[in-house]
Amino acid sequence: MHHLLGREGVSTPPCFFYIMSSNTSKYPLQPPFTQTIALYGDRAGSKGTFEFAGFAWIHNTKVILVQGNVHNLSSAAEWRCLLRLTTLAHRLKKPIVLWNLPVAHIAAIQRRTSLAAAQTIQKTELALLRLPSPIIAVFDENCGVDSTELALGWSDGIVIPALLEGQFSERQNVKSAQQPTDVASAILELIHKAEKIPATELVKNRQETLR
Numbered sequence: 001m002h003h004l005l006g007r008e009g010v011s012t013p014p015c016f017f018y019i020m021s022s023n024t025s026k027y028p029l030q031p032p033f034t035q036t037i038a039l040y041g042d043r044a045g046s047k048g049t050f051e052f053a054g055f056a057w058i059h060n061t062k063v064i065l066v067q068g069n070v071h072n073l074s075s076a077a078e079w080r081c082l083l084r085l086t087t088l089a090h091r092l093k094k095p096i097v098l099w100n101l102p103v104a105h106i107a108a109i110q111r112r113t114s115l116a117a118a119q120t121i122q123k124t125e126l127a128l129l130r131l132p133s134p135i136i137a138v139f140d141e142n143c144g145v146d147s148t149e150l151a152l153g154w155s156d157g158i159v160i161p162a163l164l165e166g167q168f169s170e171r172q173n174v175k176s177a178q179q180p181t182d183v184a185s186a187i188l189e190l191i192h193k194a195e196k197i198p199a200t201e202l203v204k205n206r207q208e209t210l211r
Contacts, residue, residue, distance in 0.1 A: 037054050050066055054085075063096065063187075068100060068101045073103065074110065076117050079110075079124050086124065089131060096135045097187060098137045099140075100138070102137075128206070132199035138158070138159040138183065156202055157174070158190075159174075159187060
C-alpha cells in the first residue's frame, strides 16, 4: 500500500489512505490557496457533498481545508469524514480551515436527529476540541449563514466579510476581509497568532466558547 506524501515529504497514515482517495488539482473556488490535494470518500465509497476537503496551501503554509455550506454535515458519513480529516490534522500537526461551515451550529441541530448521528458528532467534537493545532473558520459573502450563527465555536479564530465587521468589532480573534485578496493574510495572521498559544490553552478556550 502506497502512502500519500505531502509537500514536506510526510506520509499520511496507511489507514487514512485506505479509506480516502486523493486528487491533486487547481482549487477553482477560492483564490487564497495556491495548491490543493483533495481527499475524499467513506468506507462505502461515498465522496460526500463538501465543496472541497483535503490539503491546501497558502504559499508555504499547509492546512487541512474543508469547505461547504449549511447543508453539509447532514449525515453520519460526512461527520466521519470530518473526523478523519481532524485526526489527520492531529497526526501531521497541521491547522484546519473550515470554510462556510458553521460546524457548532450544525452539530446542535443534527445531534438531535438520531443516536448514531449524536455519537459520531460527539467523537468529532472531542477530536476538534483536543486538536493541538489552530482551527480557523472562514465565512465569505456567499456563506448563506445568519450572523448569529458565526460563533467561534470549535475554532480559534474567524475570518468574516467586511459587511459583518461591525457586529464583531469587540472580538480579538475575528478578522474582517475588506477585499477577497485580504482573506489569505487574515487566515495566516490568525494561524500564526494561535500557534503561539500552548495547546492546553487552545483546548481550554474552545471549551469556554461552547458553554
